[in-house]
Amino acid sequence: MNPEISIVAPVFNEEENIQLLVSAIYRGVKDIGCSYECILVDDGSTDGSRLKIETVCAENEHFRMVSLAKNYGQTAALDAGFKAASGKYIVMMDADLQNNPRDIKLLLENIDGFDMVYGCRLNRKDSFVKRVSSKIGNYVRNKLTNENIRDTGCSLKIFRRECLNKIKLYNGMHRFLPTLFKIEGFSIKEVEVQHQRRLY
Numbered sequence: 001m002n003p004e005i006s007i008v009a010p011v012f013n014e015e016e017n018i019q020l021l022v023s024a025i026y027r028g029v030k031d032i033g034c035s036y037e038c039i040l041v042d043d044g045s046t047d048g049s050r051l052k053i054e055t056v057c058a059e060n061e062h063f064r065m066v067s068l069a070k071n072y073g074q075t076a077a078l079d080a081g082f083k084a085a086s087g088k089y090i091v092m093m094d095a096d097l098q099n100n101p102r103d104i105k106l107l108l109e110n111i112d113g114f115d116m117v118y119g120c121r122l123n124r125k126d127s128f129v130k131r132v133s134s135k136i137g138n139y140v141r142n143k144l145t146n147e148n149i150r151d152t153g154c155s156l157k158i159f160r161r162e163c164l165n166k167i168k169l170y171n172g173m174h175r176f177l178p179t180l181f182k183i184e185g186f187s188i189k190e191v192e193v194q195h196q197r198r199l200y
């Protein structure tokens with residue numbers, strides 16, 4: 001039977017983060033009590049990420065690996081993960097632990113009646129340059145598209161998997177998923193989520 005959620009995380013050279021991520025996801029979904037699968041997409045990593053993911057998948061039936069032959073970038077990696085997913089909902093998140101898997105519960109609690117729930121990072125833990133360029137990017141996009149999406153770049157999102165039939169992803173487009181969903185007439189909702197500094 002298809003799981004309730006498919007968690008998809010793209011991985012490019014995250015060797016030190018894999019085991020921590022897997023433990024955090026395990027803790028995050030344990031309390032929710034829904035069925036899940038987790039697809040880790042190795043985006044042509046050149047460190048030991050692939051080996052780490054293989055070990056995790058051999059030990060835990062909930063985890064699967066999709067492996068790309070070279071580094072295609074975050075959008076393509078997510079797209080490959082989406083294609084392998086079978087859940088009713090897809091949860092996308094980064095593999096570097098900047099998103100907190102505990103927030104998956106919050107996303108699920110809010111998805112009823114919506115096609116997508118997207119995270120807005122509270123107390124964002126990124127460099128000044130990243131925070132400022134993100135603010136400018138969000139301001140310009142909101143003006144052009146006449147909407148009020150505060151943080152389109154937050155990777156943590158949940159959406160109904162079947163919506164993807166109408167969405168075409170191009171390089172870099174994973175950042176604009178809420179807008180692409182709105183263009184197709186899907187309903188979207190924002191929730192505030194945690195953000196953590198990248199440790200490794």
Ligand code: UDP
Binds near residue numbers: 074
């Ligand atoms: N990532 C990827 N392919 C790439 C670059 C990044 O799969 O070519 C992954 C990376 O491992 C992480 C996520 O995409 O899980 C976000 O990347 P990063 O942390 O560099 O972006 P930021 O947090 O600065 O937006």
Ligand code: MG
Binds near residue numbers: 094096098198
């Ligand atoms: Mg990051």
